[in-house]
Amino acid sequence: MENDLERDLKELRDTFNTGKTKEYSWRISQLRGLLHILEDRENDIFLALKKDLGKHHVEAYRDEVRWNSGEKYKLCSRKLEAMDGCQKDADWQVALLLDSPTLVTMCFLATNSFFGPPSVNCTLSRSMRRLRYRVVLILLMRTCWFEEFITVELHNSLFFSYLGVFVRTMSVVFTCHQSGSASNGVPTTLFEGVSYQALSVRSPTLKLRESVSLPLAAFPSSASLIPEPLGVVLIISTWNFPIGLSLEPLIGAIAAGNAVVLKPSELAPSCASFLAETIRDYLDNSAVKVIEGGTDKGEKLLQLKFDKIFFTGSKRVGRAILLAAAEHFTPVTLELGGKCPAVVDTISSSRDTNMAAKRIVWGKFGPCAGQCCVGIDYILTEKKYLPKLVELSKKYIKQCYGDDTADRTHSMSKIVNKRHFSRLKSLLDEPLVKSSIVYGGSLDEESLYIEPTILVDPPLDAEIMTEEIFGPLLPIITLERIEDSIEFIRARPKPLAIYAFTENETLQKRLISETSSGSIMMNDAILQYAVDTLPFGGVGGSGFGRYHGKYSFDNFSHEKRKYATEILERANMVRCHPCQTLVDTESKLGADGDPGSLADADWAGCPTTRQSTSTTLVYCETMSVVYLSSNLVQHQRTKHIKIDIHFVHDLVVAGQVWVLHVSSRYHYADIFTKGLPTTLFEEFRTSLSVRSPTAQTAGEC
Structure with a gap:
């Protein structure tokens, strides 16, 4: 058995290392496979939940399936039916969920429009119709004895906004900016024939790269966060919602580009067998595997090295998982419980x-x-x-x-x-x-x-x-x-x-x-x-880590930090090593052709003589610049610190670049952007054949 687990894990890791799971098309295809499981095998889900937990099919539909989709994701058009002993007092069901007479009225208008003509003629504005739909959806989601149903207009306007987390997570995780996606950020290949209005307005947007701001000292570089998959992850699910709480984290893991091992709970054996069968048939088995078994199988899995473990269950088992994960320094998300x-x-x-x-x-x-x-x-x-x-x-x-x-x-x-x-x-x-x-x-x-x-x-x-x-x-x-x-x-x-x-x-x-x-x-x-x-x-003893929607994607991703010095890329010098040479603080100013640069315009110096107390060439790294600019003593001594970029210094040392000394009187940036000392100003005025001004333009020391 242990060899089988190791062989499965090796296959998953080999698949991940090929980069297959990172491909956008692969992720979309796997998510669509999960949708088809719900579409094709809904009745099997109901039967498995009934056998393991005695769940009524309405409760199973509400809490674990949450929607039904046919070919082209046709809409569910169920009717109310006898509920095998469940109470169906419509007045009480409405009162159970709604707080005000206005909302009760809206609900009855909505139910009348779905189940039959209204008792009174009335015309509702578009906003009122949308409110009516919302009220009905709240009603349907909250009742534990209603068959859920959806009409075409209701589906197109509010379906994604109000139905379960499961499908919403599946849609949100790929609401990302990427070539090939729809202009509003929703991939056209995931849900065909469905309006994305609610998604594009209400859902957080995932980006494959998120730019971050930088301090001025880092100009002209750029920095960004790039979510990357963690690798091969282990999901250990629980028995009380064995379908929903298995597929919910699986969505995030697949969307983030991971290879996955799913270990369903042995306490819900029918649901575990269903997941093993359908995931094998509908998903890529070289990247997503279901491992059935009891406690012994779980213990063997925890002895192997995974890149992430996601567990839903009791504190007792969560504690054991933490201890096992610590052996490999594996990050863990624990969804436990507590007395609420x-x-x-x-x-x-x-x-x-x-x-x-x-x-x-x-x-x-x-x-x-x-x-x-x-x-x-x-x-x-x-x-x-x-x-x-x-x-x-x-x-x-x-x-x-x-x-x-x-x-x-x-x-x-x-x-x-x-x-x-x-x-x-x-x-x-x-x-x-x-x-x-x-x-x-x-x-x-x-x-x-x-x-x-x-x-x-x-x-x-x-x-x-x-x-x-x-x-x-x-x-x-x-x-x-x-x-x-x-x-x-x-x-x-x-x-x-x-x-x-x-x-x-x-x-x-x-x-x-x-x-x-x-x-x-x-x-x-x-x-x-x-x-x-x-x-x-949760927090503390109720667990740590978080998921659902965008956060499921984040849970199974690592935000890699990218810092790009784009000036090097533009200069075709990305292979230069900025720290190859040591910091040089001994080189002095001179006109003999030695590498030189001006520590220009001492903060306390004389504007007439241009005398500077800091005539030292400073070679330093960005961290040194930050230090010098924040050090009060250094900051008072020098207004400007001229920094030779290290890769230039490397080339000078290698004899590939020669730096020439240029007198400050020919620094045109000084001439055109600064108040000149008297002597330099007179020279410049004379070179332009301009007569003497009537007033002094520069002060004396």
């Missing part, structure tokens, strides 16, 4: 309270039954808000996921395996924890189903409050003052995200400035993950 708190202080109106409860229910139990690294782990709220918050949470759990276990097993994911099920069961089995349950708590080991469970004030030293829960258990911790939540969060490891449901701007600012987390979101949950223009990543 939700601070609830929204009681200013019934609308705010209802909205907070709905979004907390979705943010906790919606994505993979709480097995989500950015999901809400626990709630912090004041005691006076507790009764209402518990009441509303119970209401919306029932309304979203049904009233009985049969309904919920169809609409919620299952726990990934018996080991994780037992871990969650042990959290609830602690006597003081069990007594704090106010809703739910039922478990079905055969189906690996755990009912959404709410707990109030479990012991803070219990494991449920010290370890990441990663399941459908929601503790609520009450505080005397909501401001105490800041110290509560700071006293614990830094979370991957903080969610604050509050209209109190002072509290919002304090949470931003006085806490540390990978991200912070106000009055909603998890949606920051879907914003591709924001980097996603």
Whole structure:
């Protein structure tokens, strides 16, 4: 097995060394291959996710596939259908997501325009239609029980702006300035027949070379940053979103021009087999390989030398990966997790309270039954808000996921395996924890189903409050003052995200400035993950490194610094060695033909006699110039330091160039640009046959 891994790694490195993966056409072809996987094998993705995690196909589509494309990337035109026990109360679904009567009206106008004629005749301006589309997209993205659908006009105007990070990353990573690309920076070969209006306006632009400014001392040189691929990279993905969290970093690695080894999680075997099969069939197997296997295979991989390791998973495994990477000085990106708190202080109106409860229910139990690294782990709220918050949470759990276990097993994911099920069961089995349950708590080991469970004030030293829960258990911790939540969060490891449901701007600012987390979101949950223009990543124990969109490209690239002395290129002297000769400070001024140059115009010298206290020829490098110009003593002694470029001095020493002394009276730059001393001015005036001026034009010492 070890020899097989070494042979695969050698093949990948040989492919990378040929420069094949750096070619623009190769990168585009591989990204299009990933698109075709989603297009051709969507149903297989749904089946694999259903088998491994019990994900409903709507949840799988929303969280991992995120779009559907047919030949020429035709648009999805799905209709609402029976959802196997999921609730479909349209009024509640609208109220769940929208904050104001105006937006509710817009949503109903939009839904009417898609599902049937409006009940009232109305004419909407273009801007209002665009708002209508946005509202519907927000509605579709937020509901965990809706079939997603898109109309032609909706797709052309806002599709890339609002759908998932996965496809947006794929589009953004090649929004770069390069010959052969479209004039707006979007490659025409990646998405055929699709409007790029949203992309060109909203997406960050990647450049294959980014110029940077230089100080005046570096003139006429130029400097730039050139992203180059790191080499052969290892991506170790996780099991809770086994498709999306495998392909998302893979996009960035391919786009940056790397060869890739993808190691999917053995805890989602159907998805791992799907990835191995499809990537082998759709991508270049000499540059992208999928290695299946368990912990032993992962340990063997970590013994090999990679140029970058990207890991998504637990802190325990992340720590082991760091230790293994240190052996080879391999850079690592760790996307871990942590206990993400939700601070609830929204009681200013019934609308705010209802909205907070709905979004907390979705943010906790919606994505993979709480097995989500950015999901809400626990709630912090004041005691006076507790009764209402518990009441509303119970209401919306029932309304979203049904009233009985049969309904919920169809609409919620299952726990990934018996080991994780037992871990969650042990959290609830602690006597003081069990007594704090106010809703739910039922478990079905055969189906690996755990009912959404709410707990109030479990012991803070219990494991449920010290370890990441990663399941459908929601503790609520009450505080005397909501401001105490800041110290509560700071006293614990830094979370991957903080969610604050509050209209109190002072509290919002304090949470931003006085806490540390990978991200912070106000009055909603998890949606920051879907914003591709924001980097996603943790801090401290929740991980380090970042990706999504442009940042995925950056994560797998090294910005090589280029400094070009273009004057050498223009003089055809790029092979000269500026440091071949030593700095010479002994050569004096003279007219005997020796190499000479004028340290001109002493700052404190006499303008009449042109006497200079610095008549030393100075050969020096750029760093010496910077030092001399910043040294106050030297700066006061000399106004100008004439510097012979080293390659000229090299040629002088070699006898290939002869430098002639030129008297200062024939320095035409002095004559035409400076106030001349009296003697020189008279000579110059006489040479022009000009009579004496009526007033003195130069001072005397």
